[in-house]
Amino acid sequence: KQEVTQIPAALSVPEGENLVLNCSFTDSAIYNLQWFRQDPGKGLTSLLLIQSSQREQTSGRLNASLDKSSGRSTLYIAASQPGDSATYLCAVRPGSSNTGKLIFGQGTTLQVKP
């Protein structure tokens, strides 16, 4: 059974710091991995999607890496800003075919202090 774990559960950093959020999954048979952001009381916003054949994806100050063999992904946020404060969720699509089913980690709640 696929399980997704995110460490740490919460993180507080001063503005301007670079930071890394970690995600691990137990079954390497994934179709892709996606990082989301969730603001309080809101839905999820997709940040980055990495296909199982890719090693990393970048968007602006965000960079996500994937090591499928070791079951790990990291989300790197450069030069953090207070507006980055949110919960970050990692999710995998299991199996060998595309599906709307995602298995989520519990999330990392990030606070960036001005």
Next chain:
Amino acid sequence: KAGVTQTPRYLIKTRGQQVTLSCSPISGHRSVSWYQQTPGQGLQFLFEYFSETQRNKGNFPGRFSGRQFSNSRSEMNVSTLELGDSALYLCASSASPGDYGYTFGSGTRLTVV
């Protein structure tokens, strides 16, 4: 373009009642998935619909059901509500299953008392 619309935004129901939640996907999107989010269990997959057919179902009791209409709008129903069903219910739509453009709605907050 309009995003994914979920109605109602908030609901309070009594144990034993039933409830229906609605999700209108982005125009042109034919795939809809539903998730339950609770503080203890996090986000858990409920079901996935594509072109009015259920493609996947999560590990939830039969009290949880759903359907999709020909205009791609989807509903989920929970019968015989229990206190543990209190949660944020999120729906997501995409043009086809698993597309990158996987857009979530803001959710329906269900409280069972």
